Amino acid sequence: MYKSEAASWFRIYEMFQFKAFHMYGIIGLAVGLGIIVIQAIKRFKIKSFFGAQIVFEPKEKGVKRYIIGGILFGLGWALAGACPGPMFTLIGAGYIPILVVIAAALFGTFVYGLIRNKLPH
Amino acid sequence: MEIILNPWPWYISGFLIAFVMFLLIMVEKKFGMSSNLRTLCTICGADKTSDFFKFDWKSQRWNLIVVLGAIIGGFIGSHYLTNNVAVAIHPEVIQNLQALGFESAGKAYLPTELFDISALSNIKSLSVLIIGGFLVGFGARYAGGCTSGHAISGLSNLQMPSLIAVIGFFIGGFFTIHVLFPLIF
Numbered sequence: 142m143y144k145s146e147a148a149s150w151f152r153i154y155e156m157f158q159f160k161a162f163h164m165y166g167i168i169g170l171a172v173g174l175g176i177i178v179i180q181a182i183k184r185f186k187i188k189s190f191f192g193a194q195i196v197f198e199p200k201e202k203g204v205k206r207y208i209i210g211g212i213l214f215g216l217g218w219a220l221a222g223a224c225p226g227p228m229f230t231l232i233g234a235g236y237i238p239i240l241v242v243i244a245a246a247l248f249g250t251f252v253y254g255l256i257r258n259k260l261p262h
Numbered sequence: 263m264e265i266i267l268n269p270w271p272w273y274i275s276g277f278l279i280a281f282v283m284f285l286l287i288m289v290e291k292k293f294g295m296s297s298n299l300r301t302l303c304t305i306c307g308a309d310k311t312s313d314f315f316k317f318d319w320k321s322q323r324w325n326l327i328v329v330l331g332a333i334i335g336g337f338i339g340s341h342y343l344t345n346n347v348a349v350a351i352h353p354e355v356i357q358n359l360q361a362l363g364f365e366s367a368g369k370a371y372l373p374t375e376l377f378d379i380s381a382l383s384n385i386k387s388l389s390v391l392i393i394g395g396f397l398v399g400f401g402a403r404y405a406g407g408c409t410s411g412h413a414i415s416g417l418s419n420l421q422m423p424s425l426i427a428v429i430g431f432f433i434g435g436f437f438t439i440h441v442l443f444p445l446i447f
Contacts, residue, residue: 142275142335142336144270145271149372150376151370151371152351155355157436157439158354160352160355162272163272166272167275170277171280172280175415179287182287189287189288189290200407200416200424201423204423206406207405207427210403210405210427211401211412212434213404214401214431215433215436216434216438217395217434220442221394221397222373225296226295226408229295230332233335234340234341236372238376238378241395242398246399247399248396249400250303250399251311251399253400254314255311257312257404
């Protein structure tokens with residue numbers, strides 16, 4: 142994450158400006174390989190390292206929660222320039238202000254838990 | 263050594279992300295980082311306030327280890343494997359950011375205007391970090407996943423809800439960059 146600059150605020154900004162292939166290459170390749178891996182596991186019934194069958198839980202159906210939640214996430218992603226994985230990478234890299242972002246993200250998660258019953262899903 | 267010290271190309275990172283997901287699938291787990299935020303809320307006692315946080319957080323300990331790994335990875339990557347932190351973004355993007363007042367564009371890893379320790383005493387910078395973080399946390403749980411859970415895991419499993427969420431991510435991000443940024447900065 143750190144070395145490929147996917148944890149860099151600048152790369153996220155550049156991605157939303159559609160000015161570089163970099164981030165799209167990272168996500169696109171990961172998804173491309175991911176599709177092949179998951180299809181292979183399903184088709185050849187590959188067992189886990191512990192010998193059990195691998196089950197893929199489908200995501201719950203719906204539109205509202207995904208589009209509204211997704212847009213809110215996107216607004217924040219572009220502001221903070223970090224999604225939940227790279228946030229932690231940046232702690233390791235020693236950027237103190239990212240702790241503010243993580244604390245706010247924890248608070249956002251907490252508020253969602255409090256009001257989720259009142260939100261359309 | 264040069265190859266390791268220079269920024270890694272997209273195909274290395276894309277491959278490694280897919281590989282991490284593969285390993286997690288093979289040990290019967292899921293690749294999703296934002297779930298950890300919920301787990302951390304529960305550990306801090308949020309289970310007393312909402313059923314949403316009532317679950318056995320110990321069953322999620324493996325995912326907290328992934329978080330620890332991300333922190334260690336960030337430490338090693340930045341302290342031992344990098345000699346020049348400047349991110350070579352597109353020249354037009356640098357110009358565009360400098361016009362908005364981001365002097366550090368093209369010279370740093372993160373904008374010093376937001377991530378230097380001095381930014382914490384600047385109300386505007388602090389607000390951007392807090393509002394951004396809040397929306398990431400809130401939005402990720404509302405949508406049921408973030409970049410790893412939806413964009414990588416969900417799309418890899420050809421899930422329609424994940425595609426809708428990812429479209430949402432980009433609508434939101436696009437709006438922030440093209441509409442909000444010129445207003446804020």
